[in-house]
Amino acid sequence: MPHVIEPAASGRAKCRGCGRPLPKGELRFGEALPNPFAEGEMRFWYHLECAAYKRPEAFLEALEAPEPRFEERQRLEREARKGVDYRRLPRIDGAERSPSERARCRSCREPIAKGDWRIRLVFNEEGRFNPSGFIHVGCVAAYLETTDVLERVLRFSSDLGEEEVRSLREALQLT
16 A cells, blocks of 8 residues: 555544644545554555655655646655755754753753753654654754754744744744
């Protein structure tokens, strides 16, 4: 069973990347993985953009099929290729202000000061995204090997207000 891009049948599924619902009729990406509980395979569903950002190899495989064509295909293919080229880029899971000084940056190993912006990281293990720590906004280039991360960070930081988004944009421009 190959990976697919198809319209959502019912609107009941949620995206594995961001956790938001996949509206009925909207194109979605289905990643086929072996079923650990029974014979056969299972599918994990994603918004197209979430799949390009978090599951780039599988998403590019699905794009090899001639159909369906969709408006943002070229942009999402570019984003998925970035995720393949920069192997740590798919680990981005948004940004937040650090609530304490307990977390250490995975890049420089220094504590992340309370109230500072930090980038959340996850690992995909057997179809699940597991938390794997944080990095300072200033360590983005060293850890991720690129500074072109703003759109990915904002995609997975949907709970930020306008002022917080502006502040985060400014912080990421410093890197």
